[in-house]
Amino acid sequence: EAGVAQSPRYKIIEKRQSVAFWCNPISGHATLYWYQQILGQGPKLLIQFQNNGVVDDSQLPKDRFSAERLKGVDSTLKIQPAKLEDSAVYLCASSATRDSKGLNTEAFFGQGTRLTVV
């Protein structure tokens, strides 16, 4: 089974520039997550999609971050303009809907995109 694909693996940009990350989840997985992992910390949820709808974006800095999952499959995360503190690994994860009681929350993670803002 193919895993969660992310690109690019690495990105270096100057502050105030824009950047976009792409994620292709595991086929058939309805739920897609974007996490930010700053060095030395655990992943922090930025946004959660269920199919093409947003379930939770309460921790997404909406003044500069945006994300979309238009057809309920691939997703892109954009930062515009970037700040130094956005330097982190951006992780995409996906999980499948399993039963009527709720979601299967076992999430599978991609390799991540390491962003460095200089």
Add this chain to the structure above:
Amino acid sequence: AQSVSQHNHHVILSEAASLELGCNYSYGGTVNLFWYVQYPGQHLQLLLKYFSGDPLVKGIKGFEAEFIKSKFSFNLRKPSVQWSDTAEYFCAVAFSGAGSYQLTFGKGTKLSVIP
């Protein structure tokens, strides 16, 4: 807000020593519990999970964890560590609410195993 606490930032053990990593969460409702591992240069991988049933769960590579509901804890254990267990370990909790689950991670515990 729901939170997940991991007690140890960095643990250093010799090979064959026993391991226990603590994890506590703050939420009184339904939770699903996970331990993920991140080997150097690799992506997060699931070690084990608890959804319901037997509170003692066994995962891959000889790891196990025990869910103690009264203590809001889900500690990870391994009786005898190996050098290859050197990695960072993350406890994660899925909190239920409004028909969906929010997956929250602890800050991680770095494990260094000395040969």
